[in-house]
Amino acid sequence: MTDADPVRLYRTVRLIRRFEERAVELVHGGQIVGGIHPYLGQEGIAAGVCAALDADDVLAGTHRGHGHVLARGADPARMLAELCGRVTGLNAGRGGSMHAADLSIGVLGANAIVGASGAIITGAVWAHRRRGRDTVGVSFFGDGAVNEGMLLEAFNLAALWRVPVLFVCENNGYATTMPVAGAVAGSIAGRAAAFDIPAVQVDGQDPETVRVAARAAVDRMRAGGGPELIEARTYRFDVHHTFEHAVRLDDYRPPDEVSRGRARDPVRIQGERLTDTDRAAVDAEVEATLDEAVRFALNSPEPDPADALTYLYASGLAARTGGG
Amino acid sequence: MxxxxxxxxxxxxxxxxxxxxxxxxxxxxxxxxxxxxxxxxxxxxxxxxxxxxxxxxxxxxxxxxxxxxxxxxxxxxxxxxxxxxxxxxxxxxxxxxxxxxxxxxxxxxxxxxxxxxxxxxxxxxxxxxxxxxxxxxxxxxxxxxxxxxxxxxxxxxxxxxxxxxxxxxxxxxxxxxxxxVDDLAPVPLGRGRIHRFGEDVTVVAIGHLVHDALAVAEELADQVSVEVFDPRTLYPFDIDGLTESVARTGRLVVFDDGNRSCGMAAEIIASVVERVRLLAPPRRVTRPDGAVLPFAPALDRAVQPGRDQLATAIHLTVKDGP
The missing domain is CATH 3.40.50.970 (Thiamin diphosphate (ThDP)-binding fold, Pyr/PP domains)
Incomplete structure (x- = not known):
């Protein structure tokens, strides 16, 4: 399978890494308002999982969602334009960081409500399969979501109706500042087991390990299996949200834990599988892509305030305006 | 038929x-x-x-x-x-x-x-x-x-x-x-329906209350001429259709099975008085603020908007005017 290509996998994690670093700069520079939830450190999960997907597959992500959208193949320039609130953005500037979506490639959207994507993806996959496609779906969520009833209901529905959804838990150890140990009774894999959903724990810092696990799960699901769960252990290298760059919170992560976590870097781990020449070529290509993305985003027009509610209704229903 | x-x-x-x-x-x-x-x-x-x-x-x-x-x-x-x-x-x-x-x-x-x-x-x-x-x-x-x-x-x-x-x-x-029913057909959204034409007051009734409003209008027929307007769609609301009705009658009563505060009746009245100068203050008959329907049937009925309340509201709005 082409998805075993180490260069391709490296290119994805490198692209996400540098995209996020550039995006953080644009937050600090004021070009991105509202801040972002950086995916820094978790790149190997989106890259590994999306490498196992086919064109007809669908996914939905989280508020920390840039990696999922980029790994699925969205145009980084239009993605960055979306973060900058420009009309050329994926969502025409209407969604921003937390709602970036590209339905043309099966990205049903980053979703800012924790635990929301599971049931939506289950319904979408069921519908595509009813129409004769071989679609599988991926629902990404964090460790915080495993205490949301809505997600557990989705586990039940997907298992009951044997809808092939890969539930991917990105366990970075914290729901915002709440450590897993303070929030999760039992275990994440145990929740899957309760619904007879096969679950594996993988090292989310190794993109190839994630890819192999996702490939196996996707193959089983496409062969007629029901949903599966991957718990990818990972570490968030930076803040929960960039507001923490401006407002310093009490240390909720011990400094030695942070340095241990950052030492296992998915970009470096995957990069070491390439020759120096190949790696340098990918790095240069990614940099050129992002230079162009930044140029494109910042030179794109902002939406016209008169069009603020365009797209509110797909039916074209006109809402009353709020003025006197 | x-x-x-x-x-x-x-x-x-x-x-x-x-x-x-x-x-x-x-x-x-x-x-x-x-x-x-x-x-x-x-x-x-x-x-x-x-x-x-x-x-x-x-x-x-x-x-x-x-x-x-x-x-x-x-x-x-x-x-x-x-x-x-x-x-x-x-x-x-x-x-x-x-x-x-x-x-x-x-x-x-x-x-x-x-x-x-x-x-x-x-x-x-x-x-x-x-x-x-x-x-x-x-x-x-x-x-x-x-x-x-x-x-x-x-x-x-x-x-x-x-x-x-x-x-x-x-x-x-x-x-x-x-x-x-003769022939069944799709009904467009945002289009109200006048069930009974009248001259003195427009009663906007929602859902099942349309039938109660029609009964009240019939009971009061020898005293006041009541128009019964059924919005059918609450959002989008047929404000043009209702404005046309109230512009003729000059009076408005809303009969709404929702709670009073921030309810449909409040919205309907506000939308009308933005457009029409009424002959008398508008009135609304609704569930009470924060209503929880109690179990006992008499209490259940007491909390729902009723025909007597509607008749009273109609009389008051007619009396208030010129």
Missing amino acids: PRLSYRRALTRALGDELARDDAVFLLGEDVQVGASLVTTGLAKRFGTERVRDTPLSEQAFTSFATGAALAGLRPVIEFQIPSLLFLVFEQIVNHAHKFPLMTGGQCRVPVTYLVPGSGSRTGWAGQHSDHPYSLFAHVGVVTVVPATPADAYGLLVTAIRHDDPVVVFAPAGAMDVRDD
């Missing part, structure tokens, strides 16, 4: 749309058996794949429908109890309703949420008797409350064909209404 009950009109609308469009499917609790007596026979006719019983997981199956709609289907969800809408308010408002705008027009979410037996069912008490249509109008989800069998059929068909989410409230108080 064939007689059709409101309940059977809903059944026929569901059957006609399931037959017409393969993208339509129905899901909910006990819909295969037809516990609400609305989906009766549909599972036999269309199969259990398209008429799906769900586990008691309202939040998950509501978002399941959103996902299916994003993938091109047209789900219809039946909720057995109006209060379940509180449980899935997040899934409808934060996801189904917001996706078209948030994605910059990349998608549509054509889901119909059908609530047969909304409002009081007499004796079903606090957690089964709400009528929360104003909440959906407030957030801008298309909201319809048909009063008659023909409108129940026509608005449900329109809801299913509509490209945005629609909540269809079918009031318990209207479910057994029967009517002579």
Whole structure:
């Protein structure tokens, strides 16, 4: 399978890494308002999982969602334009960081409500399969979501109706500042087991390990299996949200834990599988892509305030305006 | 002319749309058996794949429908109890309703949420008797409350064909209404209907209260000429149609089975007085603020807006004027 290509996998994690670093700069520079939830450190999960997907597959992500959208193949320039609130953005500037979506490639959207994507993806996959496609779906969520009833209901529905959804838990150890140990009774894999959903724990810092696990799960699901769960252990290298760059919170992560976590870097781990020449070529290509993305985003027009509610209704229903 | 009950009109609308469009499917609790007596026979006719019983997981199956709609289907969800809408308010408002705008027009979410037996069912008490249509109008989800069998059929068909989410409230108080119906046809959204023409006052009545308003209008016929306006759709609201009516009568009373504060009656009155100079202060007959329907039948009735209250409001608004 082409998805075993180490260069391709490296290119994805490198692209996400540098995209996020550039995006953080644009937050600090004021070009991105509202801040972002950086995916820094978790790149190997989106890259590994999306490498196992086919064109007809669908996914939905989280508020920390840039990696999922980029790994699925969205145009980084239009993605960055979306973060900058420009009309050329994926969502025409209407969604921003937390709602970036590209339905043309099966990205049903980053979703800012924790635990929301599971049931939506289950319904979408069921519908595509009813129409004769071989679609599988991926629902990404964090460790915080495993205490949301809505997600557990989705586990039940997907298992009951044997809808092939890969539930991917990105366990970075914290729901915002709440450590897993303070929030999760039992275990994440145990929740899957309760619904007879096969679950594996993988090292989310190794993109190839994630890819192999996702490939196996996707193959089983496409062969007629029901949903599966991957718990990818990972570490968030930076803040929960960039507001923490401006407002310093009490240390909720011990400094030695942070340095241990950052030492296992998915970009470096995957990069070491390439020759120096190949790696340098990918790095240069990614940099050129992002230079162009930044140029494109910042030179794109902002939406016209008169069009603020365009797209509110797909039916074209006109809402009353709020003025006197 | 064939007689059709409101309940059977809903059944026929569901059957006609399931037959017409393969993208339509129905899901909910006990819909295969037809516990609400609305989906009766549909599972036999269309199969259990398209008429799906769900586990008691309202939040998950509501978002399941959103996902299916994003993938091109047209789900219809039946909720057995109006209060379940509180449980899935997040899934409808934060996801189904917001996706078209948030994605910059990349998608549509054509889901119909059908609530047969909304409002009081007499004796079903606090957690089964709400009528929360104003909440959906407030957030801008298309909201319809048909009063008659023909409108129940026509608005449900329109809801299913509509490209945005629609909540269809079918009031318990209207479910057994029967009517002579000639030809059934889709009813456009946002178009009200005048059931009775009058000269002195316009009564806006919502859902099953249309029938009470018509009875009151008949009782008072020798004293005051009452026009009965049925908006049929609460959002979008036929403000042009109502303005035309009130501009003729000069007086307005709203008869609304919702709670008083921030309710539909408040919105309707505000929208009219922005446009029309009334001859007398408008009045509204509603449930009380913060109403919880008590169990005992006399208390249940006491909290619902009643015919006597409407008659009083009509008299007062006529007396107040010139």
